[in-house]
Amino acid sequence: MIKIIKSNFINYTIGCILLLVCSSNCFAQREIIMSQYMYNKYSINPAxxxxxxxxxLFASYRKQWLGFDHSASGGIATIHSPLKNETMALGAQVYSEKVGVTNNTGFNISYAYRTNISNTTKLSFALSAGFYNQNNNWSDVTIIDPEDxxxxxxxxxxxxxxxxxTAVYNNNYFIGLSIPSLVYSDNYETGENKLDFGKIDYLFTGGYFFHINSNFTLxxxxxxxxxxxxxxxxxFSTTAIINNxxxxxxxxxxxxxxxxxxxxQISPQTRITYSLDYTLEKLSNYNNGTHEIALQFNFGYKINTPNPKFF
Structure with missing residues (x-):
């Protein structure tokens, strides 16, 4: 039997519930949902x-349920670029997160093959490979029997x-379908890594740029x-871009x-974004929301790139 030593038992109980909710909403092995996926689609789809x-280059940091002790936090960084042969592109991403006594880290690299299906539209297929590591430090749990x-x-x-x-994109829209990880890892029961299409994530993303006028895009x-x-x-998201x-x-x-x-958009190459997640459930009474901040930098872009600032 575990006895939690904490000044406010109710808050700790709700914290356990929050951690369970977080664990049930994971992207493949990652347990933290990144709210700014529309600005870094590569992180969920290598295509x-x-x-x-x-x-x-894109980097973001996320702190869930600010003000609540031991709440989840994590960050992700990605880098990707086309090659001299523009039909090919390479990318890589690394992430780290902490959820309770669990630390997750991972790294992968990807290869994308791109082909033009029209003068302005590309079709891309990609594969990614890497590793994932989970460390559970059970010694951080306070228990009655230290010899347990x-x-x-x-x-x-x-x-x-x-x-x-796989993805299709041009100046006005993007659409993609991805399987972030084909390998299902049963870390808490059998410890096995296996191919199980009934337990992995399938992600679909899409969006459209409505250019209302030269100073306003939806x-x-x-x-x-x-x-x-x-x-x-x-x-579902809607973003307004004002004065570029x-x-x-x-x-x-x-x-x-x-x-x-x-x-x-600080410059054509640099953008900073901030997001605040707020749950509409009663658990919102016990935290100050989830905060995420991200920075993107493009080391140069071509005039004919699809929406270089915002794509």
Whole structure:
């Protein structure tokens, strides 16, 4: 029997519930949902590698349920670029997160093959490969019996990270389908890594740029996650781009969360964005929301790139 030593037992109990909710809403092995997927589609679909037609770097950090002790946090960084032969593109991403006593890290690289299906539209197919590592530090749990053999040690689990994606995009729209990881890792029961199409994530994303006038663009987008074994959801977002610089957006996730997004295009190469997630459930009374900040830098771009600032 575990006895949690904490000044406010109610808050800790709700914290456990929050961690369970977080674990049920994961992207492949990642347990933290990144709300700014529309600005870094490569992180959920390797087929978007090279879509900026330049060397593009994106980094973000996310802190869930600010103000609540031991809440989840994590970050992701990606880099991708087309090659001299523009039919090919390469990319890589690394992430790290902490959820309770669990630390997750991962790294993968990807290769995308791109072909023109019209003068302005590209079709891309991509494969990604890497590894995933989970470290459970059970010694951080306070228990009555310090000799309990189930605690007091660190457990490390590793798994391959193999993914696939396809996408179509041009100046006005994007659409993609991806499987972030073909390998299902049963880290808490059998410890096995296996191919199980009934337990992996299937991600669909799409969006369109409505150029209302030279100073105002509206960009609705959606992300659909389907997982036959756990929680599936749909994220609907709409972003307004004002004077090619100011970014204001809002999204709703069917897990009963609303997200506000604010950003600024500092230069044609540099953009900073911030988002605040707010749950509409009663758990919102016990935290100050989820905060995410991201920075993107393109090391140069071509005039004919599809929406170089915002794609």
């Amino acid at each position: 978007f590698a090279g879509s900026h037609e330049s060397l593009s 053999p189930l605690f007091g040690y660190a457990e490390q689990l590793s798994a391959p990270w193999l993914g696939f994606g 960009n609705p987008a959606t992300l659909v996650r389907v997982n036959p074994n756990t929680t599936s959801f749909i994220d 610089a100011l970014i204001c957006g809002v999204s709703y996730r069917t897990t009963n969360e609303i997200v506000g997004i604010l950003g600024y």
